[in-house]
Amino acid sequence: MKQKLASLRLTIRLKWTCFLSLALFLIFGILATLIYTAVGQAFVQIEENNVRDTVSAVDARFSVYREPLTKEQVRLRLAPSLTNPDSSNQDERDSLLRYPEAFYRDSLSKQLARGDLAMVLYDPQLHPLFKIGQINSKLNHRQSREIVLKKGLKRSSYLETVAPIYSNTSKKLIGYVKVNNGMRSYHRAFQQLNGKLLLTVVLAIILSIFLGYVLTQPLVRRIKQVNRTIDKINDNPDSQDRIAKQKSNDEITDLADRFNKMLDRMQEYTNQQKEFVQDVSHELRTPVAVLEGHLKMLQRWGKDDPQVLAESLDASVAEVSRMKKLIQEMLDLTRAEQIEVNYIHETTQANETLKQVYGDFVMLHPDFKINMDDTVPPKTIVQIYRNHLMQILIILLDNAVKYSRDRKEINLSASTEGQMLSIAVQDFGVGIDQEDLQRIFARFYRVDKARSRESGGNGLGLPIAKKIVEMYKGTITAESAVGSGTIFRVNLPLAPKKSK
Incomplete structure (x- = not known):
């Protein structure tokens, strides 16, 4: 039995239909109770x-009357006999004979004529008189002495009160009056009201269930849409299907947008992984083939020929070094793609990093004239990890050194524009053709493959720099003219100033 209960599937539609139906019914119940109570109190x-x-x-x-009430006085005042010759009040008898309708117009007579009022009159000693x-x-x-609501024998309520009667002239207590109100109109009205209310409750339950079902339809429809998209992605991981955007601005729409972004990110990572495998396999194919060729040559006749042995070993070591550098650059590129997760909130001082990289290159390349124009305000904080900023500068300066053949001069400038740090690296080397300029940030792309291979380049430096800059919400661009040199411009966001 427990297993059967555990296996029962309570869908979101059923849960939300029940929840909304209950909520609507409770709202109706509260309003009906308030109205019912107010009407009851009014009655x-x-x-x-x-x-x-x-x-x-x-x-x-x-x-x-001045003295305590007597039966005769009560009879005369409440039920005077028009034919009683013993009546002591001739004026009253004459008045009633002349105007008999006066008794029925009397307010007390009208009250007692209702039928649901009952009354007892007492003398001061609590003896019933009428x-x-x-x-x-x-x-x-x-x-x-107050009006009290009581329960009768048949559980029907009635009102009861007792009040003293005082003389207007002598101010003495001359009797008591006890009045009961059976509230027939009240009970009759509420019998009809309860019947109609019961019918209204049944209609309210049906209406609340219907509205609950209708109101959950859009939610269920969107969830089913998400499920269908997930199923398509599971069947085909390379599928470009996404959850359709809706005009509504609610939590389900936010969930759909985040889910689409997650799918885009996963697709991007999948594509990057495929590109990584393809690029690595392509780039490693050549050095592996070279190593294989030299090893086979050594195996055949290089063992006894010192010159062939030396040449093969030198070539093999060079290819191994190039493969080592290639692997390191690929790792750097992979780490750059994880910046948004691990380093996005890192900051560094721009001035110190710029001066350190500038000093290192001046020391490593004494044959170059490296000019630095630094107008960055002191203690400027940029939104980037220190090692990543250094890596960007090193890649750009290293390229400037590699491709400067005749005029060995490099300009490094830095400034702040608004909320951005602007860095420019200019060389006066061979330059880049406009057709190649559009592809220099692609992986493994070399403008001059022969010269790049001689200089030890793998075509990954600029892609690494571009990926790092983009991960920190910055931009990197290049301007070049063949024979006149190239200038790279990098813009990185400054860290927001902390409020005091």
Whole structure:
């Protein structure tokens, strides 16, 4: 049983439909409860006002007496007999004979004529004097003088109150009145209201489920779209399928954008890996073939020929050194592609790094005239790892040295423009043709393959520099003219200033 329950699949559509349905139903329930309570309080307030009006009418009718109430007084004031010859109030008898409708227009009569009001009148000793309607005539001094909501025998509620009656003239207590309100209108109205409310609740449940299902449709549709894209990528890792962009600006759209960027990055890494394998295999094929040729030659007849042995060993050592350098440059290029993960937040002082590289090249190439124009403000911080900045400068200066044949002069300049550090390296060497200038940053590309091979170049220096600069959100460009030299310009972002 537990395994069956564990294997049940609760889809996001089902979860969100239930959640939204419950939320909508709770909102409706809260609103319905508030309205139901407000209507109930309003109805009770109306019934309480009827009780108060009845008590006020009784008080107004009997407060004219100076002494405690008697049955005769109550009978005369509430139910006078128009034909009673013993009535002591001739004016009252004449008034009722002349205007019999006055009794029915009387406010107290109107209240008692409703049928759901009941009343008992008492003398000061709590002896019942008059009773009308279904009401318990027992009364004690501890009974509440406020309007109280009580439960009846059939669980139907009713209102009850007890009030003293005082004489307007003598200010004496002349009796008590007890009034019950059975609230028939209240109960009848709420029976109808409960029936309609029950129907409304059923409709609300159906509507909330329907709305919950409809509102989850876009979410489920987008998730299915993501799943389909993932399935396509799993079936074909080289697939260019991506999640379609939507006009909506929500979390699902953000997720889709991030997923597409992740796929682009993975595709880029996959392509880089393929290019890396292809380039390495292509570049290593030549030195391996050279080594193989020399070794076979030594195997055949080089053992006994000192000259062939020496030449083969020298050539083999040179090829091994070139392979070693090639492997190191490929590793540098691979590390450059990981800068965004490991070094993106590194910073360094531009002035010190520039001076150090400049001093090293002046010492290593005393036959060159290296000019430096540094207008960078002191303690300028650039957003780049120190070793990477040095590597960029070394690559550019080393190329300038390699391709300067007649005029051995190099200009190195640095300045700040806005929030960027601008570096320029200029040589006066052979220059680069405009057709080749567009491809100098490609891997293993050499403008003059023969001369590059003689100088020990593998065509990876500029690609490494370009990759490092781009990883730090900078730019690198080249300008050149054949026979006049080349100038490389590098722009790197400065580190943001820390707020004090």
